[in-house]
Amino acid sequence: MIKAVIFDVDGLLLDSEPIWSLADRELLKRRGIDYHDELKTKIVGKGQVESAQNVKDYYRLPDPIDDLVRERRKLLNDLLKANLWLMPGAKELIDLLVKNNFRLAIASSQSKEIIDLTIKSFALEGKFSVIVYGDEVEHGKPGPDIFILAAERLATRPEEALVLEDSQNGAIAAKKAGMKVIVVPNQYNRGQEFTHAALVVERLADITPDVIEKL
Known part of the structure; x- marks a missing residue:
């Protein structure tokens, strides 16, 4: 029986995936490099360090990885502050x-600053018993660390927790953590086969207590 629900943020609660692309475009523009749309499919659903490493490797950037992570995070945070939107149906769910x-x-893996701003901006105070940030665990998704820690803090067994995700990496992480997962794909990965998901739905409004009970 599912007793707890664990939410991802980027692309699931927040309509932030397009903002990531804008941040990377600016990051590369500063270096005189054109952005390739193919890059997005390689990094969607990954943590900030892993995705920054993908950008570094893909474009063979000489920057130290820590510098890239900091620069991308600042670009993203600045853009999100001006373009902070919940995904349709998120507040209602x-x-x-x-x-x-x-x-x-x-x-x-989203920053504490943006998660806290989201909660305040959309009157979500008191809704979430637990928040786990990406820098609290050693391995990002598709590693299970972040979901295992969330379940521990919820005092919930993995089999009693449901994860809501939008990416293949997130679904794999949830499965490795011993949890069921519902995937709501985004525009960058729609059409993929989410073999690790208990259910794939088109929108957050398709998720109801009755649907969860039948998993």
């Missing part, structure tokens, strides 16, 4: 799950 006594958590 959160309210519905709280009303039906599910415990909620956030587990995301």
Whole structure:
């Protein structure tokens, strides 16, 4: 029986995936390099360090990885502050799950600054019992670390936790953590086969307590 629901942020709660692309375009523009759309499919769903490493490797950038991570994070944060939008149906789903006594958590590689700003901007204070940030674990997705830590803090067994994700890497991480996962694909990975998911839906509004009960 599912007692807790763990939310990803980028592309699941926040409509932030296009902002990542804008941040990377600016990062590369500063170096006189053109952005390739192919890059997005390689980094979607990965943590900030892993995705920065992908950018570095793909374009053979000489920058130290720590410098790239900091620069990308600042670019992203600045862009998100001006373009902070919840995904359609996110607020309604959160309210519905709280009303039906599910415990909620956030587990995301997104920065603490943006997660806290999201909670404040959309009146989500008190909705999430637990928040786990990416820098609290050693391995990012597709490693299971972030979901395992979220379940521990929720005092919930893995089999009693459901993860909501938008990416293949997130689905793999949830499966490795021993949890069921519902995937809501984004525009960059729609059409992929999410073999690790218990269910794939088109939109957040398709997720209801009845749907969760039948997993």
